[in-house]
Amino acid sequence: FMKRLATLAILYCLAGQIIFAQDFRFKYITGDKYRVLSTVDEDIYINRRFVASTKILNRIAFSVVATEGTSGTYDAVFQTSEEMSEQGGKGFLWSREYHSKFDRDERGHFSIAPEYWMPVVRNVPIFPQKALRVGESWSAKGEEAHDFRDHFGIPEPYRIPFLANYTYKGKAEIQGQQLDLFLVSYTIFHEGEKPQNHRGIWPHRIMGSSNQEVYWDDRAGQPVF
Numbered sequence: 001f002m003k004r005l006a007t008l009a010i011l012y013c014l015a016g017q018i019i020f021a022q023d024f025r026f027k028y029i030t031g032d033k034y035r036v037l038s039t040v041d042e043d044i045y046i047n048r049r050f051v052a053s054t055k056i057l058n059r060i061a062f063s064v065v066a067t068e069g070t071s072g073t074y075d076a077v078f079q080t081s082e083e084m085s086e087q088g089g090k091g092f093l094w095s096r097e098y099h100s101k102f103d104r105d106e107r108g109h110f111s112i113a114p115e116y117w118m119p120v121v122r123n124v125p126i127f128p129q130k131a132l133r134v135g136e137s138w139s140a141k142g143e144e145a146h147d148f149r150d151h152f153g154i155p156e157p158y159r160i161p162f163l164a165n166y167t168y169k170g171k172a173e174i175q176g177q178q179l180d181l182f183l184v185s186y187t188i189f190h191e192g193e194k195p196q197n198h199r200g201i202w203p204h205r206i207m208g209s210s211n212q213e214v215y216w217d218d219r220a221g222q223p224v225f
Contacts, residue, residue, distance in 0.1 A: 020133060020134070021132060021133045022132055022133075023127075023131040024127045024132060024180070024216065025070070025107065026072070026104060026106050026222065027221025027222070028064050028072025028104075029067070030064055030066060032063070032064040033062065033064075034062040034222070035060065035061055036058070036060040036062070037059055037060075039056065039058075040054075040055070041054075041055055042054045042055075042056065053084070053085050054083065054084040054085070056080065057080070057082075058080050059079040060076060061076065061077045062074050063075045070105060071103050071104065071106065074101065074102055074103075075099075076100045076101070076102075077097065078097065078099075078119070079095070079097050080095065080096055080097075081095035094150070096147075100112070100116045100117070100118045100119065101116065107126060107128075108124070108127055109123055109126065110122045114156070115156075116157070117157050119145075120144055121143075121144055122142060122143045122145065123164075124142045124184060125214055132168045134168060134169065134170035136168050137166060138165075138166050139164065139166065140163070140164055141163055142161070142164045143159055143160065144159070145157040145158065152203065154195045154198050155198065156195070156197075158192075158195065158203070160192070164184055165184070165185050166182055166184055168182055172215065174215050174224075175225075177215075177217075179217055180217075180218055181215055181216070182214040182216060183212070183214075184210070184213075184214055185210060185211045185212070186210050187209045188208045188209065188210075189205075189206075190205070190206045190207075192204075
């Protein structure tokens, strides 16, 4: 009898783990549209010397134009403007519009042609092929793709790989909504080869870090904040 109780207790604990584990996936519906507005305040250093401060404003419009299986195809327009203040009081305003088209699967992996510049950060977030419990962590590869045409004359997207670390923090409230919170962080230390078809200067070493809080709406299968 005691052995049977112990077995039932083990099964109860296992069932509890399954109940409180959640499988996160992106969801796509053809015709869905999203708008994103973001601002970036940035200090720029070259060879460890401060050269400028900049404020970047991004306006992005996404449309899901097709679905196939559990993947979605996005058509997107990125409007980016940058206001820079250099040392000595000089400054300028720069703006550019990008069109992009890419596929993303239910776990968050991108499939994008090499001629597209946007989005800059790709494969974030990535969800593992298992249900997640609160406090669980995992890692997944990601990529940044930068437009260095104006600064370095590099004619194609400059790609920088990274390994992102994730932690599921559970439910959290933001602006009156109960959402799932993920912490995402990665560090870049990139020493790339000289880009092809380029004869000018180029960034030999790039260092940086990113720490993000992603608030996820599981019913919609999309990030909200």
